[in-house]
Amino acid sequence: MNDLTPDRDERVANLKGLGCSRKRVEDARFTQGKGNYIDDISLPGMLHGDFVRSPYAHARVKSINTDAAMALDGVIAVLTAKDLEPLSLHWMPTLAGDKQMVLADGKVLFQGQEVAFVVARDRYIAADAVDLVEVEYEELPVLVDPFEALKSEVVLREDLDGQTEGAHGPRKHHNHIFTWEVGDEAGTNAVIDDADVVAEETMYYHRTHPCPLEPCGCLASMDKVNGKLTLYGTFQAPHVVRTVASLLSGIEEHNIRVVSPDIGGGFGNKVGVYPGYVCSIVASIVTGVPVKWVEDRMENLMTTAFARDYWMKGRISATREGKITGLHCHVTADHGAFDACADPTKFPAGFMNICTGSYDIPIAYLGVDGVYTNKAPGGVSYRCSFRVTEAVYFIERMIEVLAIELNMDAAELRRINFIRKEQFPYQSALGWEYDSGDYHTAWDKALAAVDYEGLRKEQAERVEAFKRGETRTLMGIGLSFFTEIVGAGPVKNCDILGMGMFDSCEIRIHPTGSAIARLGTISQGQGHATTFAQILASEIGIPADSITIEEGDTDTAPYGLGTYGSRSTPVAGAATAMAGRKIRAKAQMIAAYLLEVHDDDVEFDVDRFVVKGAPERFKTMGEIAYAAYNQAIPGVEPGLEAVSYYDPPNMTYPFGAYVCVMDIDVDTGVTDIRRFYALDDCGTRINPMVIEGQIHGGLTEALAVAMGQEIAYDDMGNVKTGTLMDFFLPTAWEVPNYETDHTVTPSPHHPIGAKGVGESPHVGGVPCFSNAVQDAFRPFGLRHTNMPHDHWRIWKTANGLGLHD
Ligand code: MCN
Ligand code: CUM
Structure with a gap:
C-alpha cells in the first residue's frame, strides 16, 4: 500500500486544487438545459401571482375595484394594501433603514409600482385579471431630477412628512434622505484653495440596471399541517431572507426554509426584498397552496434594483x-x-x-x-x-x-x-x-x-x-x-439589519474519503461549486472532484450573509480554508495515532500525513477518513467534520x-x-x-x-x-x-x-x-x-x- 507512486507532482495535479484551471462542474447541467431555475420548480396545486402596476410615476390612488377581476374564472384572490394592512405587511422595511410600500397605500411613487396582486390558477389568467382591475388615479406633479426634488414644495414621501431625522441622521428637506460625510472638509478646502493647480468637474454616473438573464421570482409554500413555510427564490442572501421573513411574518425561523436554486445571474439585482416575495408568502398563507411569482423582463428593468x-x-x-x-x-x-x-x-x-x-x-x-x-x-x-x-x-x-x-x-x-x-x-x-x-x-x-x-x-x-x-x-x-x-466585512463595522457580515463553511468528510462542504454564500454563475472545492482540495488533500459544494438551502447550510460585493472568496473562501484546517488538525492526531508516533512527528504533504524524515511512512487522507469512523482513537471523538464562521479582520x-x-x-x-x-x-x-x-x-x-x-x-x-x-x-x-x-x-x-x-x-x-x-x-x-x-x-x-x- 505504501508505495511512493504516484509521485508528488502527480498527487498535486490529482487534487485540482489552488491555481488549477479546473473546468466548471456546474456547466454539465447548464449547457444541457438541465439547470434548476425558479421557473423550473413546480409544486402540486400551485397558483400564480401577477401585479397590477402603476402607469403613473406619481399619483394618488383614489379607488381600486377588483370585482371584474375576481369574476374571471380561475382567479382566486386579488390582494391590495387594505388586505395586507391588518397583517402590518402593506409596508416593509428596506435594507437601508427606510420602509417601502408592498402594495400602493394611498399613492404611487414610481412608474411600475406594485398596486395589487392577482392570484390565479395559471399565469395567463393572472395576466388577464390584472387588466380587469380598475384603479382610479389622480395624477400628482412628478419629480425626476434630484436637484429639483430638493427645492420642490411637492412632498413625495407623505409618510415621512415632518420627520426631520432619518435612518442616517438629519433630513434637510422633505425630499432629502440623509447626508453622509467622511473626512476633513475645512482642511481639504484650505489645501485646495491654496494649491498651485486645481481641477474641477461635475459628472453624472447615469442610472442603469444589471438586467440578469433570469428575472426575479419566488415560489412560496405554506404547509398548514406542519406550520412550515418553504420559500424558493432568486435570492443572493437566502439566510437574510429567512430572518427577514421570520421578523415580518412572525413565523418562527426554524419553521422557515429558504432555498435559492440555480440563479440565472444576480449582479446585485437579487439582494433586496421585493413586494413579490411578500405577496407570494401572504397569498400562500391565505390560500393554503403554493404560490409562484416570476416577473417579466419589463417589470425587472422598470422596478427592481x-x-x-x-x-x-x-x-x-x-x-x-x-x-x-x-x-x-x-x-x-x-x-x-x-x-x-x-x-x-x-x-x-x-x-x-x-x-x-x-x-x-x-x-x-x-x-x-x-x-x-x-x-x-x-x-x-x-x-x-x-x-x-x-x-x-x-x-x-x-x-x-x-x-x-x-x-x-x-x-x-x-x-x-x-x-x-x-x-x-x-x-x-x-x-x-x-x-x-x-x-x-x-x-x-x-x-x-x-x-x-x-x-x-x-x-x-x-x-x-x-x-x-x-x-x-x-x-x-x-x-x-x-x-x-x-x-464585507469585519463584523465590527459591517452588518445588514444588525447581522454581522461574517460567512461560513461546514465540512463533512465521508468514511471513504470524499466530502461535502456547505457554505453561507450562493453562486449565481460565479462557479462556486468548482472553486470552493479547489480551496478545500489544497487544504485537506482530498481531490476537488471528490468534494461536493452545496449552497443556498437554509435548512442545511450554515448561516451566512450571501453573495454580493465580491465577498464570497474574501469571507466564505476564508471560512472554507479555516474549516479545512480544523479537519487537518484532527486528521493529524488520527494519523499520528495510526502511525504510532507523536502528533508533532507527522507533517502534512499534499494528500497525506508523513512521518517527518521517513517519507515512506504515511497515512493518506483517505485512510485517515476511514479510521475516523471505524477506529476508536483514545481522546478523539469519532467522525471528521468541522465548521468555521469567519469574521475577516479587514x-x-x-x-x-x-x-x-x-x-x-x-x-x-x-x-x-x-x-x-x-x-x-x-x-x-x-x-x-x-x-x-x-x-x-x-x-x-x-x-x-x-x-x-x-x-x-x-x-x-x-x-x-x-x-x-x-x-x-x-x-x-x-x-x-x-x-x-x-x-x-x-x-x-x-x-x-x-x-x-x-x-x-x-x-x-x-x-x-x-x-x-x-x-x-x-x-x-x-x-x-x-x-x-x-x-x-x-x-x-x-x-x-x-x-x-
Ligand atoms: N476567484 C478565484 N480566485 C480569486 C478570486 C475569485 O478563482 N482570487 C473565483 C471565485 O472562487 C469565484 C469567482 O472567482 O468562483 C468570483 O469570486 P468573488 O470575487 O469572491 O465574487 P463572488 O463569488 O462573491 O461573486 C459576487 C460577484 C458580484 S458581487 C457580482 S455583482 C457578480 C459577479 O460576482 N455577479 C455575477 N460575477 C458574476 N458572474 C456571474 N456569472 N453571474 C453573476 O450574477
Ligand atoms: Cu453591487 S452588485 Mo454584487 O454586490 O451582487
Whole structure:
C-alpha cells in the first residue's frame, strides 16, 4: 500500500486544487438545459401571482375595484394594501433603514409600482385579471431630477412628512434622505484653495440596471399541517431572507426554509426584498397552496434594483509637478421613491469613500446627499462593490481632468501619485486600510504590454492627419487604474439589519474519503461549486472532484450573509480554508495515532500525513477518513467534520490596470474598440479560468454601461428604456477581444491570500471605456462628457467641438 507512486507532482495535479484551471462542474447541467431555475420548480396545486402596476410615476390612488377581476374564472384572490394592512405587511422595511410600500397605500411613487396582486390558477389568467382591475388615479406633479426634488414644495414621501431625522441622521428637506460625510472638509478646502493647480468637474454616473438573464421570482409554500413555510427564490442572501421573513411574518425561523436554486445571474439585482416575495408568502398563507411569482423582463428593468444615478462634483488640487494635495467630492444621490440600497447598515453611500482611489492623497472629504425622486428604488447593484464603481469612475475621471489642467500625460500623473509598495498597509485619508498592493509594477507591466509610447505617437500622428483632412477617425487611449474594496466585512463595522457580515463553511468528510462542504454564500454563475472545492482540495488533500459544494438551502447550510460585493472568496473562501484546517488538525492526531508516533512527528504533504524524515511512512487522507469512523482513537471523538464562521479582520483590496484603444468615427459617432488590455491582481488565484470568465463578463457589462446602457426617464417619470428594444445589451457583435493579464499580490490577512475579483473588471472597466472616448477628443478641447457614450452622444460631442464644421 505504501508505495511512493504516484509521485508528488502527480498527487498535486490529482487534487485540482489552488491555481488549477479546473473546468466548471456546474456547466454539465447548464449547457444541457438541465439547470434548476425558479421557473423550473413546480409544486402540486400551485397558483400564480401577477401585479397590477402603476402607469403613473406619481399619483394618488383614489379607488381600486377588483370585482371584474375576481369574476374571471380561475382567479382566486386579488390582494391590495387594505388586505395586507391588518397583517402590518402593506409596508416593509428596506435594507437601508427606510420602509417601502408592498402594495400602493394611498399613492404611487414610481412608474411600475406594485398596486395589487392577482392570484390565479395559471399565469395567463393572472395576466388577464390584472387588466380587469380598475384603479382610479389622480395624477400628482412628478419629480425626476434630484436637484429639483430638493427645492420642490411637492412632498413625495407623505409618510415621512415632518420627520426631520432619518435612518442616517438629519433630513434637510422633505425630499432629502440623509447626508453622509467622511473626512476633513475645512482642511481639504484650505489645501485646495491654496494649491498651485486645481481641477474641477461635475459628472453624472447615469442610472442603469444589471438586467440578469433570469428575472426575479419566488415560489412560496405554506404547509398548514406542519406550520412550515418553504420559500424558493432568486435570492443572493437566502439566510437574510429567512430572518427577514421570520421578523415580518412572525413565523418562527426554524419553521422557515429558504432555498435559492440555480440563479440565472444576480449582479446585485437579487439582494433586496421585493413586494413579490411578500405577496407570494401572504397569498400562500391565505390560500393554503403554493404560490409562484416570476416577473417579466419589463417589470425587472422598470422596478427592481437599479444601479448608480450619482451626480458627483469634484475638486482636486496638485503641485505644478503633479503631486496631488487634496480631493473634495460631493455627491447628490438619486435613490428613487424609497431608500432601498442594499449597503451595509452604517454605509448609506456604500464604500464611496474609497474615492481617493489608488493614489496617495494626504487630505480628502466626501459628502453625499441622498434624495427621493419618482423613480424605482434600489441603487446598489451591478458589479458595484457597494458604490466602488462610482468612486473609481469619479477619481479616474478627476485624474484625467487634472492631467489636462497640468498639461501632463495621464499615465505619468498616475505613476507620480500611486501609493507606493512600501506604504502598505496604507491608511487612506477617508478611513480605509488598504491591505496590500504593488501598483507601480502593475502599471509598468500594462503600459509595456500595449506599447503605450507607441500608441501615443500614433495618436498624435492621427490628430495631425485629422487636422490635415486625411482622416475622419480619431483615436482614444483609455486608461484606468482601480483599487477595489471587497469582502464585507469585519463584523465590527459591517452588518445588514444588525447581522454581522461574517460567512461560513461546514465540512463533512465521508468514511471513504470524499466530502461535502456547505457554505453561507450562493453562486449565481460565479462557479462556486468548482472553486470552493479547489480551496478545500489544497487544504485537506482530498481531490476537488471528490468534494461536493452545496449552497443556498437554509435548512442545511450554515448561516451566512450571501453573495454580493465580491465577498464570497474574501469571507466564505476564508471560512472554507479555516474549516479545512480544523479537519487537518484532527486528521493529524488520527494519523499520528495510526502511525504510532507523536502528533508533532507527522507533517502534512499534499494528500497525506508523513512521518517527518521517513517519507515512506504515511497515512493518506483517505485512510485517515476511514479510521475516523471505524477506529476508536483514545481522546478523539469519532467522525471528521468541522465548521468555521469567519469574521475577516479587514476587507481585501484587489486592483488592476486597464488600457483601451478605441477608434471613433467623428461623423457617425460609431466606435471601434481595437484593443482592450486588462491586468488584474486579485491576490492568490484559485482558478485562473474562472477568473478570466469573471473578467470577460465584468468588462462586457462595463462596455454596456459606458457605451450605451441606461435607465432613462422622461419628465413625466415614464421609463423610456424598459424593454430590450431600447435598453442596450451588448452581443458578440459589440464585444471586443479582451487581453487578460495579472500580477499576484496576496492579501496578508486572508488565510490563502485571495482577494475578490467578481466586480473588479466592472469597477475598472467603465472608466477605461469612458476615458478612451474622452481621450480621443482631448486634443480638440474636451474636458468631460457624460456617459453613456452612445453614437448619438459622441456625435453631439464632436459637433459641439466644431469637428463637423
Ligand atoms: N476567484 C478565484 N480566485 C480569486 C478570486 C475569485 O478563482 N482570487 C473565483 C471565485 O472562487 C469565484 C469567482 O472567482 O468562483 C468570483 O469570486 P468573488 O470575487 O469572491 O465574487 P463572488 O463569488 O462573491 O461573486 C459576487 C460577484 C458580484 S458581487 C457580482 S455583482 C457578480 C459577479 O460576482 N455577479 C455575477 N460575477 C458574476 N458572474 C456571474 N456569472 N453571474 C453573476 O450574477
Ligand atoms: Cu453591487 S452588485 Mo454584487 O454586490 O451582487
